[in-house]
Amino acid sequence: MPADAVVVVGAGPAGLAAAVRLAEGGHQVRLIARGNGFTHWGAGAVDLLGRVRGERVERPLEAIGQLPADHPYRLVGEAAVRDGLDWFTRFAAAAGLAHAGDPERNRDQVTALGTMRPTCLLPAPAAGPFRSGRVAVVNFEGFRDFSPALCALGLRRAGVDAFPATAPLPSWNHERYFTAVELAQAIDDDGFRRRLAPGIARVAAGAEAVLVPAVLGVRRGHEPWADLERLVGASLVEAAIPPPSVPGLRLFTAYRARLDTLGVRWQFGFPAVGIERDGDRVTALRSEGASRVIVTRCRELVLATGGVAGHGIEANRDGTLAEVVAGLPVARFADRLGFLADRFLGEHPLGAAGVRVDAELRPLHASGEPVFANVRCVGGLLAGHDPTVEGSREGVALATAARAAELLAATPVS
């Protein structure tokens, strides 16, 4: 790998998008990640901005104005937000993963609990209408991560005329244990779908829409969903279920194929642990290897390592927080007693902890001076936003990846 490579660290929504966009921009890119990221955990939609100060947002672009000045959206600007989502929509559609929606208004994504989560872009299988008429909530026999009764109950509370049902599975190679991924792999198969469809149609008789767990195929984009919908003869809508996220896996597969096509080299399974520097420039990334540290030289470094949940930020023994790769200052976390806040996934001080950056995504000292000239931070690592509480994870990832690609396009390749 030549020394003029751009090294991207992290394979979550921000790292993947940044790596693809930089490679599309003609950079030699190397992607280094400790493991899979939020694609595999998320609901499989693109959240832009779902809540501000606890209130549900209907018009996310307008609501950006209500965010604090150091929020990533405010730093990169509306153009980057639009560019991020536009690019994603085109990229996903080209990979057979069409998405519905636009940044002007939020939409509902239905969950396994029969609740609605506000999101912006929905994959086509999750985007169909299900609010009017009779809705069958159908599980597949033996699948343990989805309760049709619970989902239907939630929907009825929301005023939807929903009833639960369970469709039998054709005989296949899993009788005992199976996960969403194994079921989705089976549904990739044409013959399996043909045998599956009559059972769904039977138990969903009389329904205008059929709500199913998000497992309708994983390796062949949205094709298995569209085909099964034809076979069943009713609108099929995927509900978000607990991890692993099959819609997220579809996306990950699409990213990976694109990265391979673009010649991006992967290094997977070992964390980045440090950098080498020359003054204010990072010259190489240090990552763990099987028996010694692996040194990858770089011209630019893009950190997409995530926040506390992604291990981009870890706690020191004294309760302070540290950025794990380059030792960057972590802002927005004052006091170790904050660890003891009531709700881990609610308003928790750790949620908004992160690295403070300038408008060019360069990490800043407390004094406001950039720490490095050639390091950009993207995605969940950034201070000033709480992706879980705001419902902004994919939007921030895509907008900051867009900004990073734009900034590095202006950097001369030596």
Next chain:
Amino acid sequence: MLHVEQTADRCIKCNVCNTVCPVSAVTDLFPGPKYEGPQGQRFRAGIDTGDSPDRSLDYCSGCGLCTQACPEGVLIAEINQVARSRLVDDRGGLALRENLISRPPLMGRLARPVAPLANLLMASRPFRVAVEKTIRVHRDAPMPRFSSTSFRSWARRHRPPAATTRSVAYFHGCAVQEFEPEMGAAVVRVLERNRVRVTFPRQGCCGLPLISNGGFEAGRALATRLIGRLRGAAGDPGVIVASSTSCGMTLKAKYRELLGMDDDATRSVSQAVYDICEYLVGLDEQGELDRSFRPLQARAVYHPPCQLMAHGIGAPALDLLALVPGLQVEQSRAGCCGTAGTYGTKVEKYQIAMDVGHSLFDQVAETRPDFVVCDSETCRWHIAKATGLPVYHPVQVLDRAYGAQAVV
């Protein structure tokens, strides 16, 4: 550093590992890395006697994709390997089959004087059926070809070039020594072309087949012997190049992780080991790789073996193959070819190995390349048998592009 079994505590039950397991995707006999690994571990911890909680451990192929996918740093495949060694201990040691297939030098040495005859016998259906019935090695599982000459006898006759600028020791492993001496010769030619002097320290089996079959005690004996023999080379010339991905991985990390060997000698050997492609890319980064490759008008599918990923170096062969003019390389989309060392040769697991490899074999059938490239020997044999195409080590391709009249 945490002990392998302690890493189970990092598991957050997110199921990411189950999304990459190639075995649980095709069979119920293995419930998946999350259930078998960190969850099963809760029941194993502190239990020193009695049966292991789950015999499905046997069905983990040890490919390690789960460990690489885990965002939390749980050593999932390693947890299962440690647990399997206890299962084997509970059973009173390795069974006959596992003992035989885990000792390639034994088979190779026995067959060498009668290699043509042994190869005829291995190609004979009735013999393979008899082997399947008695030893339970599947009749269709690929077997390496025995060689009449060993690699070391070639190396003894080999005259190194006069002008060299640096030295490395070559850990050729059992496969090159017993079955593929021509592959070792290609490694030596490519290194010497780059003005690297190659030495051949006394070595032996690294013990990986025994370790992955759960025979830790026998594996440790081989490991200790090998560390003793390579210790000198770790000091001088200081670089040990390995052309077998899985043996290289064992030397780098598995003695420490699985066998708990953390002494100075093991550490110095493990830190001196480089995968051959990793080493060549390193030369290239210093501007010292001879890039004068002749064009090779061919199309290839490159499959990075699962064990290569465990090196943490990406897939350096891709950088090297990209230097060969005319060669078009498509990357495999499969995480694992299925065989995972000796796993796919066993009568009860052969079909699982074929099912796991299916996506790779399909991709090869669609692409119709001239040949397949793969770093690991057991993968090469498995892929060659399943696709009917020649399968080469990346260095064999470089050797040909440097002008050797050899295999490719």
